[in-house]
Amino acid sequence: MEQYMMLHDYVSNAAAETALFYLISIFAIIMSVGVISDRNVIRSGFILIGVFGAISGLFLLLQAQFLALAQVMIYAVGITLVVVIALMLTNPRSEKDTSYENEPVSKDGSPISPFQRLRLIGPAFVGILSFFTIYTAIRSESWIASGEQVSPDNVRVLGTALTTTYSLPFEFASVLLLAALIGAIMLAKAERPTPVIEIGIDE
Amino acid sequence: MSLQVQKNPIMVNVAYAGILFVCVCGFLGLLSNGKTTDWAMTNFLDLWIFAVAIVGGVVAISMGARSPFIIASGAVGIFVALTATQDTLVRYLSLSALLFAIGMYGMVKSRNAVRVLMSIELMLNAVNINLIAFAKFIDPAEVKGQLFAIFILTVAAAEAAVGLAIVLSVYRNTSTVDMNKFDLLKW
Numbered sequence: 001m002e003q004y005m006m007l008h009d010y011v012s013n014a015a016a017e018t019a020l021f022y023l024i025s026i027f028a029i030i031m032s033v034g035v036i037s038d039r040n041v042i043r044s045g046f047i048l049i050g051v052f053g054a055i056s057g058l059f060l061l062l063q064a065q066f067l068a069l070a071q072v073m074i075y076a077v078g079i080t081l082v083v084v085i086a087l088m089l090t091n092p093r094s095e096k097d098t099s100y101e102n103e104p105v106s107k108d109g110s111p112i113s114p115f116q117r118l119r120l121i122g123p124a125f126v127g128i129l130s131f132f133t134i135y136t137a138i139r140s141e142s143w144i145a146s147g148e149q150v151s152p153d154n155v156r157v158l159g160t161a162l163t164t165t166y167s168l169p170f171e172f173a174s175v176l177l178l179a180a181l182i183g184a185i186m187l188a189k190a191e192r193p194t195p196v197i198e199i200g201i202d203e
Numbered sequence: 204m205s206l207q208v209q210k211n212p213i214m215v216n217v218a219y220a221g222i223l224f225v226c227v228c229g230f231l232g233l234l235s236n237g238k239t240t241d242w243a244m245t246n247f248l249d250l251w252i253f254a255v256a257i258v259g260g261v262v263a264i265s266m267g268a269r270s271p272f273i274i275a276s277g278a279v280g281i282f283v284a285l286t287a288t289q290d291t292l293v294r295y296l297s298l299s300a301l302l303f304a305i306g307m308y309g310m311v312k313s314r315n316a317v318r319v320l321m322s323i324e325l326m327l328n329a330v331n332i333n334l335i336a337f338a339k340f341i342d343p344a345e346v347k348g349q350l351f352a353i354f355i356l357t358v359a360a361a362e363a364a365v366g367l368a369i370v371l372s373v374y375r376n377t378s379t380v381d382m383n384k385f386d387l388l389k390w
Contacts (some may be wrong), residue, residue, distance in 0.1 A: 018291075021294065021295075025298045026282075028302065029275070029278050029279055029282060029298075029301060029302070029305070030275050030279065032302055032306070032325055033271055033275040033278060033305060034271070034275075035318075035321055035325065036305060036306075036308065036313060036318070036321075036322055036325075037270065037309075038271075041317060041318055044318065045317075045321065048321055048324070048325075051328070052328065055331070055332060058295075058298075058332060059335055062295070062335045062336060062339045063339060064335045064338065064339070064349050064352075066349070067331075067335060067349055067352055067353065070353070070356060071331075074359075074360055075328070075356075078360060079324060079359070079360060079363045082363055082367055083317060083363070086317055086370060087317055089371055089374070090317065090370065090371065090374045090380045122311070123308055123311040123312035124274075124308065126307060126308065127305065127307055127311070128257065128304070130303065130304045130307050131300055131303070131304030132253060134300035134303065134304070135285070135297060135300050139249060139293070143290070143292050143293070143341070144341075145290070145340045145341065146340070146341060146342070146343060148343045148344065149343060150338075150339055150343045150346065151343065154346050154349070157345055157346060158349055158350060158353075161345065161347070162350065162353070166350060169354060173358075176361055177360070177361055179361075180360075180361030180362075180365050183368070184364040184365050184367075184368040185368075186368075187371070187372045188367075188371045188372060191375075
């Protein structure tokens with residue numbers, strides 16, 4: 001309880017909250033750019049751990065203690081482990097990821113046309129457009145924040161809701177996980193050569 | 204005198220930046236409808252920051268800077284400039300939108316299938332930030348946003364497992380993870 005009160009006091013101080021928020025979020029932004037643009041795919045898989053850690057810090061800042069720890073356990077350990085194992089199995093070093101080089105010339109050496117250059121900046125256009133759309137939607141809405149604080153025992157509220165009101169989605173989530181588990185095993189299983197059944201062959 | 208014009212990449216990029224800037228200025232002029240520029244300046248400051256950042260990025264690319272550096276500095280600059288005077292909730296939502304956009308950029312841009320999956324995880328995380336910020340600021344009594352975030356976490360775990368299994372299976376058949384070479388369903 002004392003631990004929680006410490007977190008609560010820290011978060012309710014506006015200046016400290018703002019400073020921590022900007023520190024963590026700039027860290028997260030730079031790390032996520034590193035994830036999508038590092039030349040070495042395995043290294044970007046490890047940078048992903050840093051992004052998830054930073055986001056878990058943001059969850060702590062938002063007083064979601066359970067989700068912060070679940071984030072570290074599921075994302076930063078589980079999913080990243082699966083990603084890195086998949087990278088090791090697919091051996092990405094054998095082919096060079098050329099999608100992040102500025103290509104001033106085309107393959108045969110001639111300078112590329114303006115239209116090809118437009119095609120090169122297409123992904124950046126998609127990213128900028130999606131950010132600007134979402135940001136405009138956020139800005140044009142006047143959010144009415146309720147001035148209350150998150151209750152100190154929000155984990156209890158969460159658990160109660162999960163086992164009473166939302167028990168059906170909870171059960172469905174377990175079914176989904178089981179289906180995903182079986183499906184992943186079926187897909188990733190190494191295919192054996194089909195046994196040739198030889199019946200009735202006499203010398 | 205040949206018609207072959209010597210194409211200078213720097214000049215082409217600067218020309219693009221100029222066209223973009225003129226378009227944004229014209230759009231703002233259309234919106235301001237003959238009123239003073241102060242009005243456009245105060246009401247569309249976000250758009251101005253955005254336009255300046257994009258033009259700066261294009262000019263920096265033409266100067267030969269590496270694109271990850273430009274993306275990182277541009278994203279941090281836009282984020283700080285846009286949210287410095289906002290409410291706390293809008294800050295969190297803007298961070299979420301920015302991480303989502305970075306994830307989408309990576310998903311469209313990268314050619315390695317595993318990196319596409321990483322970008323999708325990034326986007327799911329951005330959505331989680333959104334929901335938890337709503338849980339704190341809009342609905343603090345019964346934190347429903349955190350509940351939905353738990354379900355998103357579950358679906359993300361399932362999605363990662365199945366997606367990576369599919370990537371492994373495709374790699375076993377085609378011995379490549381390049382998105383441009385995945386044409387198994389073509390005939």
